[in-house]
Amino acid sequence: MTLRSAGSSMAITSTKRGFLTNTEQKEVEDVVSFYDDKVTQYANQEIQTVTLKTLLGLGRSGSSNHEQGTAGDLAINLDVARYARKELPVRLARLIKATQKLPFIVGTNPYIKRVYKLYYDSFQSITASPEEIRNKDDLDRFAALLKGLVASHADVVPMLSQGFLECKKYMAKEDIKRFLDDMIRARIGIRLIAEQAISLREQRHEHETSSVETPHDDIVGVVHTELRPADLIRTCASFVQELCDVNYGSSPEVVINGQTDTTFTYVPVHLEYILCELLKNSVRATVEQSQKMGRSALNPHGIESDRRPSPTNYESGNSAVIVNQDDDQDITKRVNDFGHPPVEVTIAQGEREVTIRIRDHGGGISQEDFDAIFDYSFTTVKNENDASKDSSSDDSPYGVDSIFKGVSRLAMQAGLGGPIAGLGFGLPLTRIYAQYFGGDMHLISLQGYGCDVFLKLKQIDESLDDLQI
Amino acid sequence: MPNSNLNNAPTAITTSAFSPQSSPLFKMNNPASIVKQPQARRRYSPQHFYQNRILDPYVHQAVSPITLRQLVFFGRNMQEDKLLKSANYVRTELPIRLAHRIRDFQNLPFIVGTNPHIELVYDLYWQAFEKIVKIPEIKTLEENDAFCEMIKGLLNDHLVVIPQLALGIMECSKHIPAAQVDQFMSKMLRSRISRRVLAEQHITLTSNFNSPNHMMTDRGYIGIIYTHIKPRDIVERTGLLAADTCRQASGGMAPPKVLLDGNIDAEFTYIPDHIEYILYELLKNSMRFVMQNGKRDPTTGELPPIQVTVCEGTHEIVFRVSDKGGGIHPEMESQLWSYAQSPAREAAMLLDRHAPSRAQSAQKSSFSTTASSPQQYKNQSLHLGIGLPMSRVYAEYWGGDLKVFTMHGYGTDAYAKFCKFGNIYENFDD
Numbered sequence: 001m002t003l004r005s006a007g008s009s010m011a012i013t014s015t016k017r018g019f020l021t022n023t024e025q026k027e028v029e030d031v032v033s034f035y036d037d038k039v040t041q042y043a044n045q046e047i048q049t050v051t052l053k054t055l056l057g058l059g060r061s062g063s064s065n066h067e068q069g070t071a072g073d074l075a076i077n078l079d080v081a082r083y084a085r086k087e088l089p090v091r092l093a094r095l096i097k098a099t100q101k102l103p104f105i106v107g108t109n110p111y112i113k114r115v116y117k118l119y120y121d122s123f124q125s126i127t128a129s130p131e132e133i134r135n136k137d138d139l140d141r142f143a144a145l146l147k148g149l150v151a152s153h154a155d156v157v158p159m160l161s162q163g164f165l166e167c168k169k170y171m172a173k174e175d176i177k178r179f180l181d182d183m184i185r186a187r188i189g190i191r192l193i194a195e196q197a198i199s200l201r202e203q204r205h206e207h208e209t210s211s212v213e214t215p216h217d218d219i220v221g222v223v224h225t226e227l228r229p230a231d232l233i234r235t236c237a238s239f240v241q242e243l244c245d246v247n248y249g250s251s252p253e254v255v256i257n258g259q260t261d262t263t264f265t266y267v268p269v270h271l272e273y274i275l276c277e278l279l280k281n282s283v284r285a286t287v288e289q290s291q292k293m294g295r296s297a298l299n300p301h302g303i304e305s306d307r308r309p310s311p312t313n314y315e316s317g318n319s320a321v322i323v324n325q326d327d328d329q330d331i332t333k334r335v336n337d338f339g340h341p342p343v344e345v346t347i348a349q350g351e352r353e354v355t356i357r358i359r360d361h362g363g364g365i366s367q368e369d370f371d372a373i374f375d376y377s378f379t380t381v382k383n384e385n386d387a388s389k390d391s392s393s394d395d396s397p398y399g400v401d402s403i404f405k406g407v408s409r410l411a412m413q414a415g416l417g418g419p420i421a422g423l424g425f426g427l428p429l430t431r432i433y434a435q436y437f438g439g440d441m442h443l444i445s446l447q448g449y450g451c452d453v454f455l456k457l458k459q460i461d462e463s464l465d466d467l468q469i
Numbered sequence: 470m471p472n473s474n475l476n477n478a479p480t481a482i483t484t485s486a487f488s489p490q491s492s493p494l495f496k497m498n499n500p501a502s503i504v505k506q507p508q509a510r511r512r513y514s515p516q517h518f519y520q521n522r523i524l525d526p527y528v529h530q531a532v533s534p535i536t537l538r539q540l541v542f543f544g545r546n547m548q549e550d551k552l553l554k555s556a557n558y559v560r561t562e563l564p565i566r567l568a569h570r571i572r573d574f575q576n577l578p579f580i581v582g583t584n585p586h587i588e589l590v591y592d593l594y595w596q597a598f599e600k601i602v603k604i605p606e607i608k609t610l611e612e613n614d615a616f617c618e619m620i621k622g623l624l625n626d627h628l629v630v631i632p633q634l635a636l637g638i639m640e641c642s643k644h645i646p647a648a649q650v651d652q653f654m655s656k657m658l659r660s661r662i663s664r665r666v667l668a669e670q671h672i673t674l675t676s677n678f679n680s681p682n683h684m685m686t687d688r689g690y691i692g693i694i695y696t697h698i699k700p701r702d703i704v705e706r707t708g709l710l711a712a713d714t715c716r717q718a719s720g721g722m723a724p725p726k727v728l729l730d731g732n733i734d735a736e737f738t739y740i741p742d743h744i745e746y747i748l749y750e751l752l753k754n755s756m757r758f759v760m761q762n763g764k765r766d767p768t769t770g771e772l773p774p775i776q777v778t779v780c781e782g783t784h785e786i787v788f789r790v791s792d793k794g795g796g797i798h799p800e801m802e803s804q805l806w807s808y809a810q811s812p813a814r815e816a817a818m819l820l821d822r823h824a825p826s827r828a829q830s831a832q833k834s835s836f837s838t839t840a841s842s843p844q845q846y847k848n849q850s851l852h853l854g855i856g857l858p859m860s861r862v863y864a865e866y867w868g869g870d871l872k873v874f875t876m877h878g879y880g881t882d883a884y885a886k887f888c889k890f891g892n893i894y895e896n897f898d899d
Contacts, residue, residue: 124683146761258879321708321777324703324728333730350877352799367784442874444884446789447782449731452882 007129031344037102038125042093053158062276072135077200080221081133082144084197086128088190092123095186096347098179111163115156122149143201146194155275161425164376173375176430180376184432192267196221221459224268228258229347229356236275237345244283252286254279255332258357262349270433274441277426278358278453282343285362285451296339300326332359352463354440356455364447373443374428509642520576523602527568533558534663537694537867537891540670541738547564547678549610556607556616556884559671563664566897567598570660573653580644586637590630596713597623617672620707624668630661635808635855642809652848653806658862659897666740666866666895669693695741700779700788701733707745707778711752725750725759725772725792731779737786737889743863744788744887747871748812750856751790754779758794773880785869786887793880806858860885866895 099116106112125145133142164176199221237254244251293302328334332344341361348355365373434441439457574582574591581587600619605612621676634657670692689696708727715724755775763772773793780787864871869887
């Protein structure tokens with residue numbers, strides 16, 4: 001993170017401001033003087049509502065003609081970078097202003113404060129950088145700046161989540177939800193613009209430094225025009241299964257079926273996030289349900305079930321209805337060696353959208369919990385600070401007796417790329433991402449059996465041209 | 470409201486000695502015959518306006534909704550005094566519920582009220598109301614029997630209501646916004662179910678009491694309620710019927726098979742007719758889609774089967790009907806739950822003025838194997854197109870619901886949820 005340039009003469013004079021504090025205990029000083037007008041100035045400017053077309057169209061033509069070469073690409077890159085330089089401060093300012101409106105007590109929470117500081121510093125950094133981006137060097141410098149900023153913001157959502165969890169009693173649930181929804185949507189837009197500038201610059205750089213035509217003509221900045229969901233699901237599934245193995249000792253299979261050759265145009269990181277969150281939920285639920293039911297390879301229906309597998313699966317004859325209860329041939333149902341039935345992911349390519357359905361045998365969600373699952377900070381993971389819970393060791397992670405406590409837990413999670421659950425924002429965030437480009441997400445709970453999730457994603461094409469970011 | 474000939478419970482509607490003019494079959498094919506001429510004049514006369522005062526006390530009374538559990542407890546160990554109590558509950562409750570709906574009709578825009586189909590239903594409701602209101606307190610079993618006969622007649626006469634309403638509403642779609650149409654129809658149908666449940670329950674209790682079928686109650690049949698519904702049986706029954714319907718409608722094409730898994734032997738208490746109506750609709754839809762769009766297995770040549778999964782939770786039972794019939798097109802998806810018709814259906818309906826009569830006969834015979842129409846499968850004018858919204862009304866009636874999610878290009882999943890414990894009050898607005 002860069003320091004404030006000497007040119008800026010505004011408010012804060014404390015020289016300590018340049019340090020990034022890493023420990024939560026260290027007091028984060030007030031980052032903004034009451035009299036600092038710069039934020040308000042920018043926040044009051046009109047947001048140039050970027051339509052998807054502008055953002056991508058700027059990049060689209062850039063990668064089409066390799067012959068036009070780097071000159072053409074550079075022009076496009078410069079356009080996007082200039083646009084980002086102008087637009088980002090406005091959006092950041094608005095976000096900062098929204099945070100300033102939070103109740104005072106909430107604003108003093110160290111996590112919220114830290115996020116606020118992050119945004120404020122980013123705002124300062126960008127406004128301090130030169131307004132003119134004339135050539136390649138300017139571009140490279142600006143892209144590097146953006147990259148650094150994006151990296152520093154990686155933990156914003158977990159921090160916000162923790163912060164608001166601690167502030168639960170100071171704000172109404174609906175207000176928290178509204179604030180977080182707006183903030184996250186704004187954040188997605190900001191990142192989209194920033195990442196587009198960064199990626200285009202990197203792609204152009206690759207073009208230049210390699211004489212071979214890069215095989216990535218289908219990637220336009222952050223958008224992939226030939227994204228194969230099946231591949232992405234496979235990757236996410238491996239990641240999630242590994243996470244599950246570490247936390248529980250075993251994991252279910254992930255079966256992918258339907259129209260697996262489907263490709264469409266989308267932003268891969270968005271889809272990756274969505275898939276990981278949903279698969280994490282499904283996988284965790286499956287394993288916990290197996291433990292609860294006593295499911296195993298020998299007892300696929302659980303210990304207490306009085307269902308005995310029938311020797312003949314299919315009743316012959318003219319019956320229109322056939323019981324296929326214990327069909328060993330059906331890989332969408334067959335339990336693996338650990339006794340876990342698989343998580344089934346089905347892909348469908350419709351006329352206007354791609355649908356992905358994720359089904360699990362995780363026991364579903366109880367009626368009481370169901371109304372709360374889209375709340376921020378709702379989680380079924382036991383808080384390790386709940387000393388009042390019975391100390392009989394349970395198999396769920398982060399229980400009081402878990403070996404994964406405190407610092408070691410965080411370290412492990414950091415190594416793995418995050419926890420498997422417990423932050424309480426997976427579902428609400430997933431839904432926001434799903435809806436961002438006009439798609440949607442629906443969750444059906446079959447209590448006692450499992451959950452089905454339907455993810456509808458619109459293809460990013462001309463029909464979305466007017467979508468405002 | 471479909472008849473239940475299937476679970477050995479006595480049928481609610483019997484065909485006793487009727488004259489040819491009043492036979493159900495005749496009425497089905499000639500809905501106009503139900504409306505007698507003198508009444509036709511009454512609708513526009515000023516007298517009707519002033520006579521409306523009769524309605525007021527009933528409109529202002531609140532309904533007394535009940536739960537399934539209450540019906541079950543009441544219906545066990547039937548005695549004479551309990552039966553008479555039931556009769557009087559029906560006698561006083563029906564007019565209140567009818568009055569509320571008659572008032573809804575009266576609140577429709579005038580132009581809608583003059584549509585002949587709407588008028589017909591409005592008049593049917595008025596006649597029913599007047600008939601029931603005239604009945605004094607029922608004190609003897611004979612009076613109860615007469616009461617039941619009368620109610621049976623009314624139930625019969627009112628079989629045309631749904632197709633007439635649907636047709637009328639469709640014809641008026643340019644006069645009222647779609648949202649209002651849907652709200653009106655939902656209200657109407659919810660109330661209609663509630664009245665028929667009350668009526669049929671009492672009629673069945675009476676006939677069980679009168680007949681040597683006392684042991685019915687012991688076996689779990691309490692009026693039209695059954696306390697040991699097994700998902701396996703009910704899916705097998707409706708699957709068979711849906712398959713027959715589709716086979717005949719398509720001119721002999723074999724429908725896809727239905728596979729069943731999950732908690733198929735979980736038992737619960739409910740009105741089997743309601744579940745069968747819903748499952749029949751869902752299975753019929755799935756089969757239709759699969760027969761039109763399903764990709765046959767390259768080796769066996771078979772259509773992809775429909776998978777029904779039964780999920781038993783602590784409070785509820787869910788039937789998931791999952792097909793690979795190519796899914797619903799996004800444009801149609803927005804119209805799924807609407808009572809107002811799509812342009813295509815509208816055109817088909819207008820060309821075929823016999824739709825109401827055929828629809829009604831299909832309703833009655835939906836659980837029999839008689840062919841509904843020899844027409845080409847795709848042009849089946851039978852489709853009023855309101856099977857799904859109606860199924861949802863049934864599902865929501867005792868606190869359940871019906872959801873449909875589609876994957877365009879692949880298939881559709883439908884989820885029908887029912888409460889297990891019967892402790893939810895009837896869901897009909899007032």
